[in-house]
Amino acid sequence: MVSCVTTPENGAILSPLEDLLDVLDLEPVGSAHITMREADGGTTDFDLGESDRDIFIGRSQPMPHGRVFGGQVLAQSVIAAGRTVQDLEGAPRQIHSLHGYFLRAGDAGHRIRFSVERLRDGHSFSVRRVQAIQNGRAIMSMIASFQSEAAGLDHQDHMPAAPDPERMETLAEVFAGMDDPQANFWSRDKAIDLRHVEGAIYLRPGRQLASQQSVWLRAVGTMPEDPLVNAAVLAYCSDYSLLEPVLRQHGLAWSDRRLRVASLDHAMWFHRPGRADDWILYTQSSPSASGGRGLAAARMFSSDGVLLATVAQEGMMRLKE
Numbered sequence: 001m002v003s004c005v006t007t008p009e010n011g012a013i014l015s016p017l018e019d020l021l022d023v024l025d026l027e028p029v030g031s032a033h034i035t036m037r038e039a040d041g042g043t044t045d046f047d048l049g050e051s052d053r054d055i056f057i058g059r060s061q062p063m064p065h066g067r068v069f070g071g072q073v074l075a076q077s078v079i080a081a082g083r084t085v086q087d088l089e090g091a092p093r094q095i096h097s098l099h100g101y102f103l104r105a106g107d108a109g110h111r112i113r114f115s116v117e118r119l120r121d122g123h124s125f126s127v128r129r130v131q132a133i134q135n136g137r138a139i140m141s142m143i144a145s146f147q148s149e150a151a152g153l154d155h156q157d158h159m160p161a162a163p164d165p166e167r168m169e170t171l172a173e174v175f176a177g178m179d180d181p182q183a184n185f186w187s188r189d190k191a192i193d194l195r196h197v198e199g200a201i202y203l204r205p206g207r208q209l210a211s212q213q214s215v216w217l218r219a220v221g222t223m224p225e226d227p228l229v230n231a232a233v234l235a236y237c238s239d240y241s242l243l244e245p246v247l248r249q250h251g252l253a254w255s256d257r258r259l260r261v262a263s264l265d266h267a268m269w270f271h272r273p274g275r276a277d278d279w280i281l282y283t284q285s286s287p288s289a290s291g292g293r294g295l296a297a298a299r300m301f302s303s304d305g306v307l308l309a310t311v312a313q314e315g316m317m318r319l320k321e
Contacts (some may be wrong), residue, residue: 017221019061020191023072024079024232026114054116060108064185068106070263071239073132073140074098075232079115081128082228092175093146095124095231101265107136124148156271156307159300165216165279165303168195175204177186179272192237193220200202201244201253211249211286215241218277223277233276234300235311238268243315245286246294252319260318264293264301267312274300274308292318 058076060068078095085093106112117129125147132140171194176209197214198206206213217237223230243261252259263291274280284298294317300309 002184004095007125013222016189016191017223018217020233021229021300023059023061024075024229026076026079026083028083029055029057029113034215039114040263044080046308052117054080056083056114056116056263057111058084058114059111060106063108068108068112068139069239070140070266071236072265073102073106073112074100074122074142074239075236076112077114077130077132077140077142078144078232078235079228080116081130081142082146084116084118084128085126085146086228088121091148092227094122094227095144095270096147097267097269098142099146099265099267100140100234101142102263104134104139104318105262106132106139110134112139119143123153124150128264152195158299159281159305159307160214162197162214162216162283165218168197168216169200170195171200174200179271191220192240193218194240196241198248201248203253203255205250205251205253209249209251211245213241213245213248213284214283217275217280217282218279221277223275227273230274230276231270234270234274234280235268237276237280237282238298238309238311239263239266239313240313241282242284242296242298242313243317244295245284245296246289246315247318249286249289256319258321260317260320264314265315268284269310271307271309274302274306276313279303282284289317292316 061072063069077100078098080158081127082095113133115131115133119127119129119148125145129145130140130142130144171190172188195216197216218238219233223233247253281301281303282298283301284296286294288295293314295314296312299307300311301307
């Protein structure tokens, strides 16, 4: 049986995945930009201020602490940028990289405006800058690049060995018997099924001090065929658990009241297309932590061993005495 959630906007009853897809279904507001065709076949966009931007509006998922989940803003920014590439002539262009900074905490009770600047449309690549704005201030800034399909050199790292996801503990099992808002949030009505290979560290530290971990994840339900939406949901998932190798290395759990964590930046490279509703092994490691910051790097493999994406993030990670 699939649990359901009620959307805050119109009270519609949706499954958790339907709710996430609704959050990603941004409302276009309008655009006005001037483009000049260059001699090499590329184009140049003239900066006319806000009027030359493509504008989209989106709602947020309710959160127990009232702050917008960073992965949600990241995924919405991917959709906003990708929507401005879909109207280009020629072969479809899919996202291949993004680089973003989390600037301020967002308010989950207010809608977000996404302002997209068309930086360049060349023969094969398109580049977009996205500003996610609330109350007149940017909460995230991201640049994303899109490419039409091309042949070339091809190799990848091998997928590491891991137990089957069906053998791993679900979050509902991790939080079983707990009546707590945070526990209820993580264990109920989730669009993403997340299962830790080495055991979750929400309630207690891991058994070993290690700067690596693996997580199985997938969307709960059937995803649409649209490659842009699947890429956006992968970006959404990528912000879950990514900084945990830093905590695991230092014998910390999310429940530690001294802990102060905030994502600072996020980068992601999409190597090959994949579906977010298939099991994905998310292998994560932390090469360094210093200066109140922790760095994590990760890879996403499909269940049959295809390297789908590489991810990196640095976060503020402090212990308050």
